Amino acid sequence: MHVPDGFLDAPTSVATGAVAATAVALSLRGARRELDDRTAPAAGLVATFVFAAQMINFPVGAGTSGHLMGGALAAVLVGPWTAVLCVSVVLVVQALLMADGGVTALGTNITLIGIVTVAVGYGVFVVLRRVLPKRLSMVAPAAAVGALVSVPVAALVFTLLFSVGGNVPVDLGAVLTAMLGWHTVIGIGEAVVTGLVVASVVATRPDLVHGARPLLVERELELRTGVVR
Template structure:
């Protein structure tokens, strides 16, 4: 969902740039609590994977393009703050090296994909993880739901920005219908890919997945209690 240059008015673009800068600044502080010797290499691999996935784009009409976001996937694997940084770096490289989205729309794209996509997806993941059984098998399921929810949420946020300051001659109702309709379908694909990716890592090395750590910690506490009662 890369927003091109000139699609939103200058005041809206400046406002989203401020939001993006604030979000990245907070993410830099929060990532210190998430990154360690295990997650730092995974963060790099996650950014590369998301970069490659986002490069596969296709037009969805109304002057915009659609692609996988990867926000929920990154948040579950390396934590939401680190995920925001990963997505921001990916979007910056795409804007500079490939003119994908454009520099004047960089703040908008970081806000939509790196903030809304990441945090809405992670919030949905946390909500579902609390109601599902505390097992590792539930992690990919919760991640898939978070991924699905994040995509139309970002599309809806973009529609709101366009309603507040759209610069392109496109009717709002047409834009909203096109964006939400296509991104619901994209969300289904993202849910499948996220479930497979997270499931593979959780099956092989669950300690690497940030979203699986509470489950592992709960298991370790139970094992300690069992050992003390033997």
Template sequence: MHVPDGFLDAPTSIATAGVAVAGVALALRGARRELDDRTAPMAGLVATFVFAGQMINFPVGAGTSGHLMGGALAAVLVGPWTGILCLSVVLAVQALLMADGGITALGTNITLLGLVAVAVGWGVFVALRAVLPKRLSMVAPAAAVAALLSVPASALVFTGLFAVGGIAPVDLGTVLTAMLGWHLAIGVGEAVISGLVVAAVVAARPDLVYGARPLLEKRELEIRSARGVRA
């Protein structure tokens, strides 16, 4: 969903740039609570994986492109604030060094892929984690559903931005149909990939998955309590 230059007017691009700057600034502060000796190396791996996934780009019509986003995956693996930083770095490198996404639209792309996708993905994941059985096996399905919903959510926000400040000669209905139609399909693919990646990491090293930490802490407390009772 890399937005190109000249797709939105200057006021809208400036507004989204302001939102992106504010979001990244908050993420820099919030990431201090998430980063540790386990999360920091994982963040680099997540950024690399997302970068590679987003390079598989294809047009979806109306002048925009579609690809995997990785917002929900990053949030579940390294935390929402660190996930925002990972996505922002990836998008900045792509725009500045690879001409993937417009430079004037960098704020828009960070807002959509770095803020909206991560926020929606993390919010859905936390909500599902609260209602699903408190087992590690539920982390991957929750991450998959979060990824599925985060993709069309970002597409819908983009359509709203285009309705407000779109200057490309494309009908709003065409943009809405192309974005939501294709990104619902992309969301299914992203759900499968996110679920498989999270499941693999949970199976090997659940302590590396930020979204699984509350479940691990609860399990440790239950083990300690059981030992105390036996004693």
């Protein structure tokens, strides 16, 4: 999903850069409400994990490989605002130090991987958390589904950007088919990794999982109500 330099024209790159800069600025404020002295170290650990996981590619067929994007995973673990910052830091380091994704396309990559996947993944997770049974065991499956949906949606958004400012002479229909097809498969891998990681953390320290906190609060209220009765 890392977009290289020159793949999109200058106006599109500038526009996505403005979107990314605005999102990062808003996330700096929002992260203050999500983190405290106890949970702040988790943000660094999540960024480190996403960075390492994105370096590991897994084959999806026909010579194509995929890697974890990490937006949904980060959002469930540390909150959506903090997740945008974590993934953005990873993308900046990759672009500047490892030539993974173009520097001029950094705004585009942050928009796709650091904003779209976080917003879609966490949005789906929150909806599922409301409709599924109010149990901690449902956190990981909801996170996995959010991760699964977030990847092809990011691919769709890229295709829309390409239709507006694509610099490469490739048929738009071919781009749409390839992006959605392969990223649906990649999304399955994203869902498996996200589900396993979230499940392991919930099993040991659910209080550190941002997405599990509402369930913990409800459980505590139920216990207090039971004591009063």
